[in-house]
Amino acid sequence: xxRVDRGRLRRFDAEKLLPEAEGYWQEYIGGKSxxxxxxxxxxxxxxxxxxxxxxxxxxxxxxxxxxxxVVVGIGGSNHASRAVIEAIGAxxxxxxxxxxxxxxxxxxxxxxxxxxxxxxxxxxxxxxxxLEPGSHYRLLRKxxxxxxxxxxxxxxxxxxxxxxxxxxxxxxxxxxLFLPFPEPIGGRYSLFSPVALMPIAAAGLDxxxxxxxxxxxxxxxxxxxxxDALLFACWRNACLRAGFDIEVLTSFEPRLKNFSLWWxxxxxxxxxxxxxxxxxxxxxxxxxxxxxGQYMQxxxxxxxxxxxxxxxxxxxxxxxxxxxxxxxxxxxxxxxFADINHAAEQATLTAHEAGDIPCSVVTVDRxxxxxxxxxxxxxxxxxxxxxxxxxxxxxxxxxxxxxxKSMFAALGKP
Amino acid sequence: xxRVDRGRLRRFDAEKLLPEAEGYWQEYIGGKSxxxxxxxxxxxxxxxxxxxxxxxxxxxxxxxxxxxxVVVGIGGSNHASRAVIEAIGAxxxxxxxxxxxxxxxxxxxxxxxxxxxxxxxxxxxxxxxxLEPGSHYRLLRKxxxxxxxxxxxxxxxxxxxxxxxxxxxxxxxxxxLFLPFPEPIGGRYSLFSPVALMPIAAAGLDxxxxxxxxxxxxxxxxxxxxxDALLFACWRNACLRAGFDIEVLTSFEPRLKNFSLWWxxxxxxxxxxxxxxxxxxxxxxxxxxxxxGQYMQxxxxxxxxxxxxxxxxxxxxxxxxxxxxxxxxxxxxxxxFADINHAAEQATLTAHEAGDIPCSVVTVDRxxxxxxxxxxxxxxxxxxxxxxxxxxxxxxxxxxxxxxKSMFAALGKP
Numbered sequence: 001x002x003r004v005d006r007g008r009l010r011r012f013d014a015e016k017l018l019p020e021a022e023g024y025w026q027e028y029i030g031g032k033s034x035x036x037x038x039x040x041x042x043x044x045x046x047x048x049x050x051x052x053x054x055x056x057x058x059x060x061x062x063x064x065x066x067x068x069x070v071v072v073g074i075g076g077s078n079h080a081s082r083a084v085i086e087a088i089g090a091x092x093x094x095x096x097x098x099x100x101x102x103x104x105x106x107x108x109x110x111x112x113x114x115x116x117x118x119x120x121x122x123x124x125x126x127x128x129x130x131l132e133p134g135s136h137y138r139l140l141r142k143x144x145x146x147x148x149x150x151x152x153x154x155x156x157x158x159x160x161x162x163x164x165x166x167x168x169x170x171x172x173x174x175x176x177l178f179l180p181f182p183e184p185i186g187g188r189y190s191l192f193s194p195v196a197l198m199p200i201a202a203a204g205l206d207x208x209x210x211x212x213x214x215x216x217x218x219x220x221x222x223x224x225x226x227x228d229a230l231l232f233a234c235w236r237n238a239c240l241r242a243g244f245d246i247e248v249l250t251s252f253e254p255r256l257k258n259f260s261l262w263w264x265x266x267x268x269x270x271x272x273x274x275x276x277x278x279x280x281x282x283x284x285x286x287x288x289x290x291x292x293g294q295y296m297q298x299x300x301x302x303x304x305x306x307x308x309x310x311x312x313x314x315x316x317x318x319x320x321x322x323x324x325x326x327x328x329x330x331x332x333x334x335x336x337f338a339d340i341n342h343a344a345e346q347a348t349l350t351a352h353e354a355g356d357i358p359c360s361v362v363t364v365d366r367x368x369x370x371x372x373x374x375x376x377x378x379x380x381x382x383x384x385x386x387x388x389x390x391x392x393x394x395x396x397x398x399x400x401x402x403x404x405k406s407m408f409a410a411l412g413k414p
Numbered sequence: 415x416x417r418v419d420r421g422r423l424r425r426f427d428a429e430k431l432l433p434e435a436e437g438y439w440q441e442y443i444g445g446k447s448x449x450x451x452x453x454x455x456x457x458x459x460x461x462x463x464x465x466x467x468x469x470x471x472x473x474x475x476x477x478x479x480x481x482x483x484v485v486v487g488i489g490g491s492n493h494a495s496r497a498v499i500e501a502i503g504a505x506x507x508x509x510x511x512x513x514x515x516x517x518x519x520x521x522x523x524x525x526x527x528x529x530x531x532x533x534x535x536x537x538x539x540x541x542x543x544x545l546e547p548g549s550h551y552r553l554l555r556k557x558x559x560x561x562x563x564x565x566x567x568x569x570x571x572x573x574x575x576x577x578x579x580x581x582x583x584x585x586x587x588x589x590x591l592f593l594p595f596p597e598p599i600g601g602r603y604s605l606f607s608p609v610a611l612m613p614i615a616a617a618g619l620d621x622x623x624x625x626x627x628x629x630x631x632x633x634x635x636x637x638x639x640x641x642d643a644l645l646f647a648c649w650r651n652a653c654l655r656a657g658f659d660i661e662v663l664t665s666f667e668p669r670l671k672n673f674s675l676w677w678x679x680x681x682x683x684x685x686x687x688x689x690x691x692x693x694x695x696x697x698x699x700x701x702x703x704x705x706x707g708q709y710m711q712x713x714x715x716x717x718x719x720x721x722x723x724x725x726x727x728x729x730x731x732x733x734x735x736x737x738x739x740x741x742x743x744x745x746x747x748x749x750x751f752a753d754i755n756h757a758a759e760q761a762t763l764t765a766h767e768a769g770d771i772p773c774s775v776v777t778v779d780r781x782x783x784x785x786x787x788x789x790x791x792x793x794x795x796x797x798x799x800x801x802x803x804x805x806x807x808x809x810x811x812x813x814x815x816x817x818x819k820s821m822f823a824a825l826g827k828p
Contacts, residue, residue, distance in 0.1 A: 075704025100701045104752035105729040106668045132700060134743040135733055135754070142734040166742060173740075245714060246660070246693055254520045265705030272709025279660055279714065281695050286546060287514045289817065290489025291679030292694075295686025297813030300659060300693065315519040319549055320556040328580060329548040331827045338518035340549070340825065347821035355816060399711030402769060403703065407761035411754065413745045 002217060002374040004228045005361045012358070014231065014238035017389060021230040024388040025381070029222055038395035040184030040193075044214035044377060047192035049180045052207070055194060058158060058177055059201035063093055066156075067117040069202045070140065072099040073124035073195070074132045076187025079262035081199035084210070084372045086258040091204030099123075099136035107136075111143065119144065122158040122202070124195050126181045128167040131407070150174075160194055186395055188266050191376040206369045213373025221381055229378045232360065233386035236304070239358050240278055240390070244304045248296070249282040251308040252345045253367065257284055259308070263379060270383045273392045273399060278304075286344050297355045304358045307349055308375075312366035313338035416631060416788040418642045419775045426772070428645065428652035431803060435644040438802040439795070443636055452809035454598030454607075458628035458791060461606035463594045466621070469608060472572060472591055473615035477507055480570075481531040483616045484554065486513040487538035487609070488546045490601025493676035495613035498624070498786045500672040505618030513537075513550035521550075525557065533558065536572040536616070538609050540595045542581040545821070564588075574608055600809055602680050605790040620783045627787025635795055643792045646774065647800035650718070653772050654692055654804070658718045662710070663696040665722040666759045667781065671698055673722070677793060684797045687806045687813060692718075700758050711769045718772045721763055722789075726780035727752035 009015075027033040028042060041047055048055075062069050071078055078097055085095050094117075098110055121140050125133040144153060154175035161167035163180045171178035179194035190196060192214055201207050220226035236247065249263050260282035271277035283292055296303065319332040319340075332340070353359050362378070364371040387394035441447040442456060455461055462469075476483055485492055492511055499509050508531075512524055535554050539547040558567060568589035575581035577594045585592035593608035604610060606625055615621050634640035650661065663677050674696035685691035697706055710717065733746040733754075746754070767773050776792070778785040801808035 074701060079705070101668050102700045102751055102755035102758050103667050103669075103729075104727050104731040104750060104755065107731045107751055108729045111731075128742070130704075131746075131754070131758075132704075134741060135746055135751070138733060138736055138739075138741060138743055138746075139731070141739075142736065166740070170739075170741065245716075253517050254515050255517075261705065268706050268709040268713070272706075272713030274712065275715055277709055277713040279693070279695070279709065279717070281693070286516045287488060289814065290544075290546075291493070291675065292682050292686075293817065294811045294813040295682040295691055295693065297816050298688065299682070299686030299691040299813075301689055302659075303693070313518050315517075315522045317518040317521045317525075317553070319552060322552055322556065325552075325555075325584075326580070327548060327552060327584065328542070329552055331825060332545075332549055332552075335825065336518060337516055337521055337549070340545070341516035341518065343824040344516050344545070344817070344821050347819075347824060348817045350820045351817035355813075397708045399708040399713075399769075400703065402711050403707065403758070403762045403765035405761075406764045407758050410757040410761060411745060411749065 001365070002371070002378050003363050004232060006228070006231065008360050009231045009235040011235065012238035012242045014234040017234035017237055018227070018230060021234050021385045021389060022227070024385045025221070025230055028384065035393075035395055037184055038186060040182050041186075041189035041191065041380065044192045044211055044218050044373070047182070047185060047190075048197060048211070049182050049193060051179050051194045052197065054177065055179065055197050055201050055207070058198070061155070062120045062202045063204055065118060066093060066120040068094040068096050068114060068119050069199065070096045070098050070114070070119060070121040071124070071199045072121060072133050072136045072140065074100050074130065075265060076190055077124040077126070077133070077195055078199075079188070079258070079265055080191045080196040080376060083259040083262045084196070084200050084205065084369065085203045087255040087367045087372070088205055088369065093203060095199060095203050098140070099132040102132065107139070114143075120156045120158070120202075122160065122198050124160040124181065125167060126162055126187060128161055128165055158198060160198065188269055189380060191380065192373075200369075210369040210373045213370035214377040215373070217374050217377040217381070229381040230385055232362070232378075233382045233389060235360060236278060236386055237389040239304045244302050244358060246279045246281060246303045248303055248305045249280070249308060250285060250305055250348070252285045252341050253310055254284055254287070255367065256308060259375070260284065266379055266383050269397050270387050270394050271390055271392060273396075276390055276392055285348065286341070289348060296352055296357065301356055305352055305360075307345065307359060307361045309345065309361055309363040310367055311363060313341065314366055415779070416785070416792050417777050418646060420642070420645065422774050423645045423649040425649065426652035426656045428648040431648035431651055432641070432644060435648050435799045435803060436641070438799045439635070439644055442798065449807075449809055451598055452600060454596050455603035455605065455794065458606045458625055458632050458787070461596070461599060461604075462611060462625070463596050463607060465593050465608045466611065468591065469593065469611050469615050469621070472612070475569070476534045476616045477618055479532060480507060480534040482508040482510050482528060482533050483613065484510045484512050484528070484533060484535040485538070485613045486535060486547050486550045486554065488513050488544065489679060490604055491538035491540070491547065491609055493602070493672070493679055494605045494610040494790060497673040497676045498610075498614055498619065498783065499617045501669045501781045501786070502619055502783065507617060509613060509617050512554070513546040516546065521553070528557075534570045534572070534616075536574065536612050538574040538595065539581055540576055540601060542575055542579055572612060574612065602683055603794060605794065624783040624787045627784035628791040629787070631788050631791040631795070643795040644799055646776070646792075647796045647803060649774060650692060650800055651803040653718045658716050658772060660693045660695060660717045662717055662719045663694070663722060664699060664719055664762070666699045666755050667724055668698055668701070669781065670722060673789070674698065680793055680797050683811050684801050684808050685804055685806060687810075690804055690806055699762065700755070703762065710766055710771065715770055719766055719774075721759065721773060721775045723759065723775055723777040724781055725777060727755065728780055
């Protein structure tokens with residue numbers, strides 16, 4: 001089960017904010033919030049919107065028939081599933097992430113990589129106006145039409161969007177499976193909806209354990225048994241009020257790189273508005289200790305740091321002895337990299353706290369489906385309350401429209 | 415040739431700092447700087463330290479005989495070469511980056527990937543005390559000893575470090591090629607030294623064009639013909655004095671991801687000291703517009719942004735027409751992704767400037783070896799002066815020792 005170091009989270013009298021945080025949470029779960037139309041994510045199990053059987057059935061078909069499952073989605077439409085699949089690994093199938101770029105160079109490279117493979121695609125586009133999924137769906141559709149007849153096209157294309165939308169009609173017109181991107185669940189909150197469940201299931205991972213992990217955090221929060229997510233929200237806001245306005249998520253497992261991207265969107269997009277918000281960044285260690293380590297230790301004192309600690313390294317690589325070679329690393333004999341990595345993490349925490357960085361530690365047992373369910377629910381509940389403590393709307397993102405307006409004008413969109 | 419938008423760089427009266435910046439630069443090139451022992455990087459051609467013929471010869475051998483060249487290095491020991499090779503692509507050989515993690519899970523995965531391949535390794539360790547290269551050299555050495563005899567080991571291992579160091583002795587004792595990591599060139603300044611030249615040459619890329627690109631920027635700066643790098647340094651400091659203390663490097667080519675990591679180290683490690691420094695971060699667009707776009711547009715107004723623009727997309731992917739399908743993206747007919755990507759970039763610049771983000775634009779013709787030489791020299795010259803304007807030492811990084819002390823104690827290092 002996910003856990004935090006509560007002692008660290010009490011810095012700057014953070015617990016004094018807890019009653020206010022609890023108030024927001026009670027408002028959410030009591031159904032009395034002004035944000036009620038945006039709270040579909042509150043129920044992890046309910047987020048699947050009844051589509052779980054259809055998802056599992058399609059996943060079985062994909063895994064039998066496809067070499068590659070192409071997920072066409074950007075931002076909230078792929079961050080969660082990509083984080084889970086990168087960390088645990090797809091089993092016996094390649095998952096390809098498209099619609100994440102407009103670079104012709106990168107798109108050409110990705111298309112080339114699909115040549116000769118049996119391909120299924122899942123297009124995720126809530127409002128079906130976003131440029132990347134729309135253009136990539138068309139590109140891949142025409143690419144596939146050269147390879148598959150219309151019956152195969154119907155099987156191989158899965159469309160996920162708002163029920164009743166034009167994308168839903170297209171699915172019906174072409175006989176494709178349509179999955180709901182439910183209206184009351186925003187992009188970055190779509191963790192347990194078909195948006196994330198379909199790719200995770202297609203990768204051969206355990207979606208039930210994933211949802212169960214989230215539900216366990218949800219239950220403990222709803223019952224008041226464990227309010228760590230709320231305390232985490234209070235800690236961040238207490239730090240901000242004390243002048244710390246950058247947060248770095250630090251992990252020592254490189255396979256958490258996409259998790260860091262997910263986390264950055266969740267906090268940046270939820271809080272970054274009205275001229276406010278902690279600026280979110282991340283470090284992938286030990287590598288980034290050799291680039292951002294200097295700044296963290298001695299740069300401007302406005303950074304707080306959240307360590308994402310994983311108990312079980314799930315691997316063992318001992319440092320081999322090499323007596324007589326004289327490389328001056330004999331002190332590492334008997335050490336396993338798994339333990340060296342934990343020692344480096346602990347030393348970093350110690351050094352950064354000595355360097356006056358307010359630190360928190362969030363721990364999971366190991367990087368499996370259940371843990372990602374826990375992590376996603378924990379941080380999502382936290383940010384939904386953290387934004388309220390900051391005084392901003394946790395569920396909108398009007399700022400992302402600004403560049404689109406100018407871009408659509410340049411492209412001649414009617 | 416690399417170029418900037420000088421109009422944008424004059425914001426906040428930045429050019430008033432130019433005489434001071436020029437003074438620091440003249441001090442460097444005039445040989446009268448107190449930092450003289452750290453200025454080996456000033457001469458791009460001189461940075462090779464006479465090793466270029468040996469590097470080219472070994473690169474030919476590697477390319478004839480190896481499936482994979484493993485670069486063992488971390489931070490300044492791999493960021494530059496990795497940026498170049500990721501962006502341009504290794505030709506007919508796989509370049510593997512090891513020594514970048516202590517995660518047993520990741521190391522086991524990397525070792526598995528080497529099975530069955532003909533492997534050469536290049537170990538880069540300036541002082542040969544850093545844990546990652548030291549431990550990985552040992553791990554790979556023992557792994558290779560099970561596959562190659564001692565004559566082959568001698569050919570297949572290249573060691574790069576301080577001349578006269580223990581690593582140099584080891585090279586001599588084992589008959590390996592030793593390449594100099596010159597004392598007067600710090601890790602993040604080692605761009606045109608053997609540290610970066612050996613991997614770039616092994617990847618089949620044009621090291622002469624790479625050095626020539628740097629030399630052209632160097633010559634123009636030395637002669638005073640083009641001082642854009644100094645003006646860029648002034649702009650950053652003028653913005654900082656105006657209260658902007660986070661800088662985001664934004665690019666629209668995903669293959670610049672490792673360049674962003676290089677850039678982040680360069681600025682973070684050079685300036686982040688004495689409680690000062692602009693916090694460096696980056697966006698990989700268009701993807702990150704869908705995560706950090708909201709914060710950029712409407713979050714806390716303390717961010718400045720540098721766009722790294724590439725004129726030539728070096729690829730063409732037209733959006734295929736699909737009349738009658740009714741996806742509502744017909745406005746994209748006739749458009750090439752290469753142009754859509756540029757339109758998105760221009761729209762982002764427009765929107766962010768409208769949102770009161772001070773922006774600068776650095777442009778290169780295309781992502782080839784020459785351009786990376788230009789970019790590296792430009793930003794390195796800039797940071798060496800920017801740090802002086804900030805009042806910190808551009809060439810040390812004492813903060814990185816703090817966590818090491820605690821870690822070495824835990825590991826029982828004598």
